[in-house]
Amino acid sequence: MITRRLALGSGAAALALPAAAQPAPAWRARFPELTFASIPAENSAGVTERFGPFVEYMSRTLGVPVRLRIANDYAAVVEGQRAGNIHVAQYGPSAFARALMTGAPIEAFAIEVNRDGTKGYHSVFYVRRDSAFQAIQDLRGRNLGLVDPNSTSGNNVPRFALHGMGIVPEQFFARVVYTGSHENAVIALQQGTVDVAANWWNDEQESNLARMARRNMARVEDFRVIFRSEQIVNSPTAMLSTLPDELKAAIRTAYLELPQREPALFQRMTDGQQQPWQPVTNAAYQPIIELNRFVDGLRRQRS
Missing domain, CATH: 3.40.190.10 (Periplasmic binding protein-like II)
Incomplete structure (x- = not known):
């Protein structure tokens, strides 16, 4: 039996005892790889340059490979999340609203913040x-x-x-x-x-x-x-709401803490033109859903 005295011991003896290994999160068995995508606001080379180091950071932090998917158009990101093939995505507001309107099981968790603090x-x-x-x-x-x-x-x-x-x-x-x-x-x-x-x-x-x-x-x-x-309203980043709570918490923490953990990477991703991301929920994009519905109505009037 290991007594408290033996466990603490003298300085040298205590340092010799190895720390107990932390068990791997249970979600890693279900999700050995994750996929991140962004709407194609710029060309594919620009998307790779902006988000390549980011997915490397997320891979290191989460402990599983995070792959960057370069979408051909906005709808590809919407469909990818609706099908469950894209786990995390950066959207424009209307594309995110469209994903919600078409039944994608997603939740916004971070919003871009301008240099002056506006969103x-x-x-x-x-x-x-x-x-x-x-x-x-x-x-x-x-x-x-x-x-x-x-x-x-x-x-x-x-x-x-x-x-x-x-x-x-x-x-x-x-x-x-x-x-x-x-x-x-x-x-x-x-x-x-x-x-x-x-x-x-x-x-x-x-x-x-x-x-x-x-x-x-x-x-x-x-x-x-x-x-x-x-x-x-500024653009959101969203994840599948069907992911395990522990994984969602890990993604949220890794993403929102990136500006403090990796300031140079954050500067590169945002061209130094943003403050750190802030938490957000789907409710912030209800006005954009209404905008989409209005534009859909205009389209129906033309047809």
């Missing part, structure tokens, strides 16, 4: 600076660039705003082009494929265009904003 962003319409266009009304018969049917700032908010102006896009513009990503929308405008393009914008310092400029993909000074929406 929202805007949809804008860009035109080329050297164009004569000063307002949306000047673009009748021209080409409109949208991002993806499930993009908040790249489709749903623009359509809501255009409706408020009395504009039916498919009737007012010569063509409505879905470019697939925010980056592609800017490139289409840059190349003259479209004459006006929707995009996301936080403030004068941070936007998709500013990110592209930092990577020498575009120049901010080549474009002008001719419309800016009201603020939209």
